Structure formats: structure tokens, C-alpha cells
Amino acid sequence: MKPAFFNWTHLIACLLVAVTAVLLSFGALVTTYEAAMAVPDWPATYGHNMFLFPLAEWLHGPWDLFLEHGHRLLGALAGIITLLLAGVAWRSATRPAVRWLAVAAVALVVVQGVLGGARVLLDDKTVAKVHACTGPLFFAVAVAVAALSRRTSPDHGPATRVPVALLVASYLQLVAGAQLRHLDATVEPSTFQLLVGLHIVGAVAVTVLAAVAAATVGVGGSTSARRWAKGIVIVVGLQLLLGAAAWVANWGMPSGLLPESWQLTEPLRARSGWNAVVVTGHVVLGMMILGASVVLTIEVGALGRLVTRKGGADAAAGRAFA
């Protein structure tokens, strides 16, 4: 059968990835500026239907309101695109994994919407953390759908498990980072030090795994996989610098290198534009590393058998995940 001119599943998934990237950036800014409670009601915005809130008030109102309401509108847009994606994938995608990942995306976007509402209605830091961890997971699924719904399968190189480990480590690193982003002021010093320690260990793990992935893929990997692996190494390097800068922007200079010196002080709330860019950029870059890890995992064939019924020859790709 002649394939359709447009691969709608892939196109819509790419659109979803783009919209989600902007949505996550808005979300990160909301946290940076502590703007989550700028709109105290939900799902309405100051009593208005969310979609009918006056445009002028949104665009020319306070910065916090612009961020929070914009985050909500983008979330709604991502939700609509996700539903469209699931519908199209279910009708046209011949790959069951793509269909089920699209269904997972629907579940995640619904949960994420409810969590966003609960975060406002309960004004709860833990809900905010869950919200912060679900966003990147949704983004990763959207990226996976986009990559797996391409017409052509990647040209697999040697089987390697490292990108899978990198993918898991980069997500866990975001989970650890979310704990630091949404710290309760009453957190005990030992817990704070534990979280900082975890985040630093995670940074080391991601850095090492990114380097090993690049080295492994560099020998015999496809051109595309090599590019992604190199790109991840560069972004991880940048991320390390941003992480150090974000620390200073958030908490000031640490007094030493030992864990005991990592004492929680009053965060520097009055943010300059650059401080906000650094702190938010660190979060957004973390999510981009996650998304790139998903693509690399698919590029090296570790998820290849998700979409093919073949055994035998494909088993090599499957073993990569073992």
C-alpha cells in the first residue's frame, strides 16, 4: 500500500515537542519567579473562563500573571495537541508502541493538568514537585513518539546500554533538582545537604554517562547517533556551568566544598534578569538533555524492537536494552 503523503503522527508529535518545550520553559519561569499563586483560582483565571480571560489584562498585566496564565494556556494547548496525536496515532500508526505511548502521553497530560490545579488550590510544595517531575516525563514521551513515528528506522550501530542509563540518570537528576527548586523553608540542614549531595552525584553520573555514550557510539555508530551523542556532551558541559551559576544565583557562594558548608540560606528572591535566565536555563537545559537522551536511545536501536514485529535480526537491537 502506498504510504500517505504526510506522516501525520510524526508531524503532530513534532509540534507537540515544540509546544511542550515552550510550556516547560514557562513552567520553569513560574517557579523561578514564584509566580504559581499569581492566579489563585483554578481552572478559572480570576473568575474568567481560562480561554476568555481578557487578552490585554494578560499581556499588559503583572509579569507573574503573564507567566502563570501563559503557562496554563500553553498547557491547555499541549493537552489539545496530545489528544489529537492520540487520535491520529490510534487511527493511522501501524506501530502499537507508538499508539500506547500516545495513550501514555494523554494520561500524563491529564494528570499534569490536575496536578497544576491542585498545586494552586492546595498551595502545596510537594504537589509542585510532582508537577515538576511529570512535565519532563511527558516531554520525554512526546519526543519518543516523534522519534519512533518516523517512516525510516535509524541505522543501528553497535548495541550499547549506555544511552538507556543516561536517559534514566538524566530523569532522576531532574527529580533531585525538583527537590531543590521547591524547597520548604523549614527543611532540616541534613536533608538539604543530602539533596545537594544527590544532585551533585547525579551531575557526575550524567556527565560520565554522556561521555561514555559518546565514546561508545563514536565507534561504529550511525552518523546521526554520533551527532546526538556529541551534542549531548556539549550540552552537559554547558549544564555544569549553568548549575554552578544557578547555585550562586539561588543561594550565594558556598563557604566551602564539604557537605557541611552547604547550608540553606534565604534565597536571593530579588532576581536580576540574568539570575532568572541562569536558574531557569539550568532547568530547561536539563529537560533538553533528557529529550536528547531519548532520541539517542532510539538512534542506537535500544528501543528499536518497540516498533517492529521481527525477531532474529532485530534481537541485537533488543539486547542493547537488556
Added chain:
Amino acid sequence: MTPPPASVELVPSSTLACGTVERVAAVSGSALWAADLSSLTRPRIAVMVLATVVTSMWLTGGRPEHAGAVVALLVGTALVAASSSVANQILERSTDRRMKRTASRPIAAGRLSTRDAWVIVAASLGVGVAAIVASAGWRPAAAAAATWLLYVALYTPLKRITPLNTAVGAVAGALPVAIGWLAANGPERLAAGDARGGLAVAALATVLYLWQFPHFMAIAWLYRGQYAAAGLRMLTVVDPSGLRAGGQSLAAALAMVPASLVLAVPSGSIRLFLAAAVASIVYGVAAARFAVRRDDASARALLFTSLGSLLGLLTAAVAFGRPV
């Protein structure tokens, strides 16, 4: 129950080849009786149900005031769970006989008559519901009865009709959360403005619902040949490639991640949050591995991971998740 040694004669000859029945005949009468009782009531599933009820109560209201009432509630719940298990084995006795895994069950093998089994079902259901009513009121009892009904009257017959049976059976698996929530006066707490416990319990129900997809898909994969021989329409029978089962497992495991994290909401515990993240991500990796490989080894690993991750999650919820 009928005396075990004589009843071995009733086992269909086709099941003798599997070896289980020979082993059954070799053991003593009391040991066989205990094995039959265990096979009938499936205590491991009952323990999982009870752990769910306890966790749900804990997340809703913390330490209960009357330990005796909690014990009675758990005994009642265990009896209802046992009743549903026996009823399931009565209704599935013909398909159980055709599967090596289940052929030696007492009803399928003929060691327990259907009439006696129905008496056990009615008695354990009646006493169980009465114990729940006496200890925690009619609302948790109604939730327990609804769980029984859903499992026995809907899920069990659906296994012969459609692969969607897992989606229905998973509801029955998640409903025990409602028993704990109602027993801990969840609705009153919610009405009084305590939404955190309600959110966590909703998350627990979601976790349990989603958790069952990878768990049962792994079982359905491992025994796909036997399910096909018995005429049960599991997803791995309808789609022998395992792509649909793998995809469904992966989707459910991914959706389970945020639901697991919400368990930390009532307590705000960072330890519980991190434990939930690790447990659910490990489960997700095992589900992805099964979705990619679709072989017995990855299915077995997924099965063990499912039990470990749920146990870890519930333990962490009880250890660190006390509401503040």
C-alpha cells in the same frame, strides 16, 4: 472438603502429565489440605489487598484510634478476598483444567465439589462483610462487596470474551483503596477541607490500577500458550508478537510515575518522594525492557520487579508517609 487421597482419582488424565498431581498425591492429607486451602484462597493476593487497605487508611488519617477495629476490618477484607478467589475458581474450573498452571487447583481437580465451594464462598463473603460492617460501618463493606462483584461477575467471565478483561480486573484490584479510605472517614475529612489525604488516596488507587497492567501482561506472556489452549482471550493470545502487551505495559508504567509521587503529598516527605520515584522508574525500566525484548526472561524480570516495586512503594508510604 473431600478427603484428599481418594479424590486424586478425579483429576483428569491430561493433567497427570504435568507432574503437579503426582506431587500432590505424594504429600500427606493435612499438608494437601493446607495446600488446597492456600490454592483456593490465594493468601499472597489477600496480603497485597490488606497492605493496600492499611496504606490507604494511613495516608488518609494516620494512625487509627482503635487497633481492634482495624484488625476486624482486615479479617473481614481477607475473608471477602478469599471468597472472590474461590468463586473465581468455581467459574473457571473448566478452563483451569486445561492449563498446567491451574489444573491441580482443588475445584478444577475435583477434590472439592462445586456445591461445597459455593458454601465456602457464601459463608466467607457473609462473615467478611459482617465483620467490616461491625468494625468500620456499611460504606467500606459496600466497597468490599462491589470489589467482589466486579471481580467475580464481570472480570472472570470477560476473560473468555475480550482482552479488555485486564482493564476491568484492574479496577477490582484498585478498589480496596476505597475500603481503607472509607474506613478512615475519608469523605468527612475531605468535606472538612483536608484534600491532601484524598489526593494521595486517589493516587494510590491510580497506582494500583496502572501497576496491574505490566504485572498481568508479564503473566499473560509467560503463560500465553496455556491461556490460548484454555480459550482465554488474553492480549498475548490475541497478539502473539507481544507488541500490544509490551506497549500497554510501558504506557501504564510511565503513567504510574506521577501517581506514585503524589503519595508523598500528605506528609510532604522527601524520603517518600525519592523512594516513590526510584520504585516507579525501576518498574518503568523493567516494563520498557519487556516491551523491547518480549521474551520469557524479561517477562519474568518484570513480574519480580512488579512485586518488589509495589512492596517497596507501600512500605515507604507507611514508613514515611504519615500525614502532617
